[in-house]
Amino acid sequence: MGNPRAGLVRNSFVSTTAPAGDTRSDEALLGAMALGDESAAVAFVRRYQRRVYGLALAIVQDARTAEDLSQEALMRVWQHSGAYDVRRASVSTWVLTITRNLCIDFLRIRRATPVDPEALLALGLVSPGPEPGELAERRDAAAAVRTAVANLPPEQARALMLAAFYGLTADEISRRESIPLGTAKTRIRAALAKVRLALAAGLPAEGVTA
Amino acid sequence: MNPDGGESTRPLSCDEVRSRAAEIALAIVGGPERSAALSHLDCCAACRSAVDQLAPAADTLLLMAGEVDPPVGFEVRLLERLRRESSPQPPPRLALRAAALLQSRKWRLSGAVAAAMLAAIGSGVAVGEAIAPATPAAVQGGAGGVTGPRGYGGSSGGSGLANVEVRALRSGSQTAGEVLLTRTTPEWLLMSVRDLHVSAWVSCVVSVSGRVVSVGTFQLQDGQGTWSVRLPRSWALGDVTDARVVGPGGAVLASATL
Numbered sequence: 001m002g003n004p005r006a007g008l009v010r011n012s013f014v015s016t017t018a019p020a021g022d023t024r025s026d027e028a029l030l031g032a033m034a035l036g037d038e039s040a041a042v043a044f045v046r047r048y049q050r051r052v053y054g055l056a057l058a059i060v061q062d063a064r065t066a067e068d069l070s071q072e073a074l075m076r077v078w079q080h081s082g083a084y085d086v087r088r089a090s091v092s093t094w095v096l097t098i099t100r101n102l103c104i105d106f107l108r109i110r111r112a113t114p115v116d117p118e119a120l121l122a123l124g125l126v127s128p129g130p131e132p133g134e135l136a137e138r139r140d141a142a143a144a145v146r147t148a149v150a151n152l153p154p155e156q157a158r159a160l161m162l163a164a165f166y167g168l169t170a171d172e173i174s175r176r177e178s179i180p181l182g183t184a185k186t187r188i189r190a191a192l193a194k195v196r197l198a199l200a201a202g203l204p205a206e207g208v209t210a
Numbered sequence: 211m212n213p214d215g216g217e218s219t220r221p222l223s224c225d226e227v228r229s230r231a232a233e234i235a236l237a238i239v240g241g242p243e244r245s246a247a248l249s250h251l252d253c254c255a256a257c258r259s260a261v262d263q264l265a266p267a268a269d270t271l272l273l274m275a276g277e278v279d280p281p282v283g284f285e286v287r288l289l290e291r292l293r294r295e296s297s298p299q300p301p302p303r304l305a306l307r308a309a310a311l312l313q314s315r316k317w318r319l320s321g322a323v324a325a326a327m328l329a330a331i332g333s334g335v336a337v338g339e340a341i342a343p344a345t346p347a348a349v350q351g352g353a354g355g356v357t358g359p360r361g362y363g364g365s366s367g368g369s370g371l372a373n374v375e376v377r378a379l380r381s382g383s384q385t386a387g388e389v390l391l392t393r394t395t396p397e398w399l400l401m402s403v404r405d406l407h408v409s410a411w412v413s414c415v416v417s418v419s420g421r422v423v424s425v426g427t428f429q430l431q432d433g434q435g436t437w438s439v440r441l442p443r444s445w446a447l448g449d450v451t452d453a454r455v456v457g458p459g460g461a462v463l464a465s466a467t468l
Contacts (some may be wrong), residue, residue: 075292096273097269164272189444192236
């Protein structure tokens with residue numbers, strides 16, 4: 001696929017007006033971005049900025065830092081848009097993982113203490129936006145995973161949040177929670193297995209044996 | 211230690227990988243263990259399947275954060291940056307200004323060091339990325355950038371001489387290099403070290419708003435090294451008050467007050 005960045009340098013943005021509701025798929029937008037299509041970049045940013053910023057804000061808990069990290073995340077998406085591999089993950093997963101990793105790197109450099117995972121569990125539901133159909137799907141997925149996590153035993157939910165949002169290893173979680181390493185690993189493993197089964201079955205995690 | 215200098219690790223068994231499948235799916239396995247796990251997954255379809263089953267659930271967790279409207283102007287600022295970085299450009303005005311400063315006799319910078327620093331300003335070196343040792347070709351490239359066309363208006367944030375600070379890096383009573391700080395958003399810190407008589411990985415540590423923060427590590431060879439780092443945007447201009455080179459044992463090898 002070559003160097004996507006090099007392609008962009010050769011094909012600098014073609015200034016076009018982005019349609020109000022671009023119907024192209026995420027993958028198509030990424031492909032167009034890699035070729036220097038500004039309208040695709042505009043549409044992509046509009047589609048993802050609230051999700052990216054929402055995730056960054058949830059992790060770093062500071063509006064200014066969250067904006068910086070969100071901008072950096074979307075820049076990286078653009079820089080690597082030509083290298084996106086649809087077989088490995090959805091665009092949404094790819095973008096949010098980039099965002100999460102940037103936030104984790106930031107917290108580690110600052111040696112910041114992750115916020116209490118209970119705060120993440122208390123976050124509000126997805127707020128309304130301009131794309132009703134797709135948004136409804138996302139809201140359903142978010143609600144399903146929130147329900148699944150909320151139904152986990154609290155100690156398992158905490159371990160899972162610390163791992164998923166703050167990138168803490170089992171060892172770090174064991175020290176933070178003052179529990180044996182084996183217990184931390186068990187909590188992570190059990191929690192994720194329950195969430196997986198709950199999502200697959202459309203059931204709350206408490207009704208799932210993992 | 212392996213021949214590359216990294217920590218060696220033993221291969222993992224299927225049982226070991228499957229017991230860590232959740233941690234692998236959550237991407238919280240790091241270092242040599244991660245490398246061993248990935249190597250195992252490359253050649254074991256059963257274990258790969260175990261991880262693949264958990265990965266979508268791990269990914270879906272991130273949706274819990276929900277969606278939040280970013281601050282006003284977010285989109286405009288981002289698209290402006292995309293446009294700026296997507297088009298072939300002459301070096302920013304900042305680089306032109308810095309060129310004059312870096313090449314001034316006052317700081318006695320070699321052409322190679324100045325070119326490396328300018329390349330870092332003009333091309334956007336990643337955080338903590340060391341600048342390759344300056345070769346004749348690199349020097350030539352840097353010099354070409356310095357003499358770019360006039361009239362370019364795409365500077366990313368201020369461009370006067372006041373936006374570049376250069377301070378001597380001191381080791382005792384000796385000058386051991388220079389530190390350059392761009393007063394832009396984000397700020398860039400560039401460091402050129404010489405005559406420290408050390409060949410080792412050292413840390414660059416800065417004082418920011420009363421806190422001491424390591425912003426990266428770099429390698430000194432025969433007491434010399436040049437590197438740059440883009441400081442977090444969240445740091446306000448002027449927050450960084452000094453920069454230090456800290457050796458492997460924690461000793462301050464050189465410092466500069468900014």
